[in-house]
Every structure is written in structure tokens, then in C-alpha cells.
Amino acid sequence: MTDAFETILFDEPRPHVARITLNRPAQMNAYSFRMTQELLAAIAAFRDDDGLRALVITGAGERAFCTGGDISGADAEHSRKVRSSPMGHGREMRDGMQAVVLALRRLDKPSVAMIRGFAVAGGLALALACDLRIAGASARLGDTSNKVGLLPDEGGAWLFPRAMGLDRALKMTLLHEIYPASVAKDLGLVTEVVGDPVLEAHTLDLCEQLAAKAPLAVRLTKMMMAKAMETPLESSLADAQMAVMISNPSQDVREGVAAFREKRPPRFEGR
Structure with a gap:
């Protein structure tokens, strides 16, 4: 390119x-x-x-x-x-x-x-x-x-x-x-x-x-905060509820929790 x-x-x-x-x-x-x-x-x-x-x-x-x-x-x-x-x-x-x-x-x-x-x-x-x-x-x-x-x-x-x-x-x-x-x-x-x-x-x-951070969490956090600058608290909280249904079941969260428990750096893949 x-x-x-x-x-x-x-x-x-x-x-x-x-x-x-x-x-x-x-x-x-x-x-x-x-x-x-x-x-x-x-x-x-x-x-x-x-x-x-x-x-x-x-x-x-x-x-x-x-x-x-x-x-x-x-x-x-x-x-x-x-x-x-x-x-x-x-x-x-x-x-x-x-x-x-x-x-x-x-x-x-x-x-x-x-x-x-x-x-x-x-x-x-x-x-x-x-x-x-x-x-x-x-x-x-x-x-x-x-x-x-x-x-x-x-x-x-x-x-x-x-x-x-x-x-x-x-x-x-x-x-x-x-x-x-x-x-x-x-x-x-x-x-x-x-x-x-x-x-x-x-x-x-x-x-x-x-x-190096968890890609899903980074992307969703950025979207949530940017939108929250222009929306009321109630709408922002509703957006957060939708976002966690994507992030919490992800492989990245499983890897992050496992790394925390095993006292090692996480290896995030964005999925």
C-alpha cells in the first residue's frame, strides 16, 4: 500500500x-x-x-x-x-x-x-x-x-x-x-x-x-467512553450492559484471569 x-x-x-x-x-x-x-x-x-x-x-x-x-x-x-x-x-x-x-x-x-x-x-x-x-x-x-x-x-x-x-x-x-x-x-x-x-x-x-492490552476490552472501552461524552448516565450504563455481553465471555477474559492466577503476563489474541 x-x-x-x-x-x-x-x-x-x-x-x-x-x-x-x-x-x-x-x-x-x-x-x-x-x-x-x-x-x-x-x-x-x-x-x-x-x-x-x-x-x-x-x-x-x-x-x-x-x-x-x-x-x-x-x-x-x-x-x-x-x-x-x-x-x-x-x-x-x-x-x-x-x-x-x-x-x-x-x-x-x-x-x-x-x-x-x-x-x-x-x-x-x-x-x-x-x-x-x-x-x-x-x-x-x-x-x-x-x-x-x-x-x-x-x-x-x-x-x-x-x-x-x-x-x-x-x-x-x-x-x-x-x-x-x-x-x-x-x-x-x-x-x-x-x-x-x-x-x-x-x-x-x-x-x-x-x-499488548486485550483488544476487545480496549476497543469496547474506547467506544463506550467516546459515546458517554455525549449521552446521559443511564444510556451509558445501558451501553456497558451490552458491551459486557461481548467481552466477559471472550477468550481474552479467560486468558486474563488465568494469567492473573498463574502470575504471568497475559497473551491476548483479540477473541
Whole structure:
């Protein structure tokens, strides 16, 4: 599959761990429409492969994770097609980065954004669409969309307030603020900050740990918690009742209990 991609890389750096790398370092990994389509294909490949249990998304080079949409005008033909239709801009967004954000949010396996350099505008939305965000100490995060009259339209208007509160999200976007990684962590935009030299090893170690957990339990837990953010307690408890009818009779639970009793590491197979 990797051979078919022009703007991203797709590999498996650790057992059961997939990695998608935005690969336009000269453009600070700003996304093009082609990149969004390749991201969707790679996310679907990860989603449908039961042998892959955790996903890392990162950017090539040291300068940026992703700086949002590419507004350089490099793809003049695509821009012309967008402008030629009254619905062009909305359709491009719907079928492009918005679809990527939805695909990540709908995953029932954990995803981790590994952030070097800048993650701004749509790049910040992409990072927030992942379950966890590990940033290098020199990373910078914020929203610059309003700076050129654009909007937080990739999902930022929904994701930013949920991560940091409405007032802080408005301040960040309206004043197009960019924060050091340590401040971004305090604001809720980042899960963890680590030293730049250990960022990759730390993130892959984390994903390897996630991949070693019981796959059914991980997937069901993620689904339950994500849905619970938008539903009342009673509905969440009902979802839990349905989920345990899948998980409790599973081979994974039998293996986990046996490993506990035998004082050995469990060997989960996801069934």
C-alpha cells in the first residue's frame, strides 16, 4: 500500500502498531486534498486489519506535525475546480479533512498523535481527533486560521472547546495564539510532553503497551467512553450492559484471569 501513496508514509514500526507520517516536510506537512484522501485510505487499512492494534500519526521532519490546509496555491487545477462550483468549498471540506477527523473519531482502536514542531489550525484539529497527544518539548500548538480570515472548519470549532473550554478556545482562535508545548498541556491540548530526543521512542513504547492490552476490552472501552461524552448516565450504563455481553465471555477474559492466577503476563489474541 505504501507504494501507492505520494503525500504520506504508512508503516509498522512495532508489533501490532501502525504509523502514518504526513510527508510534505517542505510545506510543513500542510495538507492537500490528495493527502486527505491518502489519509482516509491509510486509516481504513488500519481499521480493517485486526493485527494492528494502535495507530501513531506524525509529521515528517522536525518543523511541523501539520500546519493545516495548504494555502500556497501550489495545486492550481484543484483550486480552480473548487472555485468553479457553488458548493465546491463545502464539498472539499466535507470530503477532505472533515472526513479524516470523523474517521479518526470513529475508530474503535486507539490513536496517538506524535507532535514535533507546529500543530496549528487544521493540524491541531487533526491532533485532537486522536485519542492521545504526545508532544516534544519544542512543539508549538494553536490556531492560526483567523489570521488569514479562515475558519476552524476542519472540526476545530467542536474539538477546541471540548479540549480547553469555550472561553480559552475563543481566545486562541480569535487572537490566533500559538502556545509552547508545556502551556498547551496545561490548557488541555496535549496529553503529555517529553524531551525531543526521546519523543519517538516514548510514543512507540506507549503504543506498544496499548497494543499488548486485550483488544476487545480496549476497543469496547474506547467506544463506550467516546459515546458517554455525549449521552446521559443511564444510556451509558445501558451501553456497558451490552458491551459486557461481548467481552466477559471472550477468550481474552479467560486468558486474563488465568494469567492473573498463574502470575504471568497475559497473551491476548483479540477473541
